Amino acid sequence: MKNHPSNLAEWLAHLETMHPKAIDMGLDRVRQVKQAMTVEFTCPVIIVGGTNGKGSTCAMLESILLRAGYRVGLYTSPHLLHFNERMRINGESASDAELLAAFDKLEAVRGDVSLSYFEFTTLAAIQLFSDAKLDAVIFEVGLGGRLDAVNVLDADVAIVTSIDIDHTEYLGDTREKIGFEKAGIFRSGKAAICGDPVPPASLIEHAEKIGADLWLFNRDFNYSGDKQQWNFSGRGHRRNSLAYPSLRGANQLLNASSVLAALEVLRLRLPVGAQEVRTGLALVDLPGRFQVLPGQPTIVLDVAHNPHAAAALAQNLGNMGFHPYTYAVFGAMQDKDIDGVIAHLKGQVDHWCVTDLPLPRAATAADIRDKLLHAYADLPPAVETERSIRTFATPADAFANALSRAGENDRITVFGSFLTVAGVMEFRHSEHH
Known part of the structure; x- marks a missing residue:
């Protein structure tokens, strides 16, 4: 495309029509384009997948790391009101100008490789965050895991929040099949955290087969609590008398525990104090989640x-x-x-x-x-x-x-x-x- 769209609305309309299929599972095209990009992360990369709880988990991670003074990028989907919500730097949605710069860079190296809307925007987020020189980046998986565009990145820590039946036409119709798809974001030698209290055997088998460092709820980490406060314990690390997350709901302590397990894994690269965890959890804000x-x-x-x-x-x-x-x-x-x-x-x-x-x-x-x-x-x-x-x-x-x-x-x-x-x-x- 010789003349690029000049504003965000035109760009997004163009992306809607660029690829014949809205959802096109597979990483070959995305990998090919990523290799042509000049992007790399020297900071920790955290990837969050799962059926439900991804958004809450990402929001808690972002909130705590921001309180600790780190520069953080967060990529989530879908958006509620504005596309810019999908890419946040330091807790603020990316500006149109920042997005257009990333889109233009990507368009310059894409060649004739056809990308879906989600694939293009995921690569644009990688470009944007790579240019922004951040201390941590958090990517939320769009659909599944194994074949999702986000999986072109290698996670230092991968979190799978929950495994349930959804998107059956792409991921299979049993928790075992879906668990295998979600586990696709795990990497050998890297931490793989599963917050589902009853993980499918397929997820555990895959993690063991590739030699990921698997953290299971109730085995490697857990929580306890009363009406006033709660406690987290990980492999070598406890956090006591924590405030409840401001996100209400039954599963939020499971999600928060996965977040604290991830921070335990990263504690040497991204140390976070007790007060920052408390404040971060107390101030999480996520529109549309209860x-x-x-x-x-x-x-x-x-x-x-x-x-x-x-x-x-x-x-x-x-x-x-x-x-x-x-x-x-x-x-x-x-x-x-x-x-x-x-x-x-x-x-x-x-x-x-x-x-x-x-x-x-x-x-x-x-x-x-x-x-x-x-x-x-x-x-x-x-x-x-x-x-x-x-x-x-x-x-x-x-x-x-x-x-x-x-x-x-x-x-x-x-x-x-x-x-x-x-x-x-x-x-x-x-x-x-």
């Missing part, structure tokens, strides 16, 4: 989009105290186990506002309504004021309807996809301006 907005009615945003995440959301909602009615704004991708998500949440939700989403692979609101009717078939019929299901064209419409009906002591929970949460965030943003 995010409770201030005001009435209570609004909860959660990007939960598979049964494992829905179970955690249901548990968190159950711990919140009494609300007369709960409204759900729910939209999801067609390839998700929507019945499994509904099964976990039907006991918590009275009124469903289900929505179409702006992607061809989204389930329609009508599809979801049918699944809900099926899920509630075993219950006696209820009057409209007690239980309802309505369909909407957009998350904003669904949310506006929930808002118009909810009393000030009720709550609205928005979940099912990044797109559902993003649609509501955009709507609230436009209402406030």
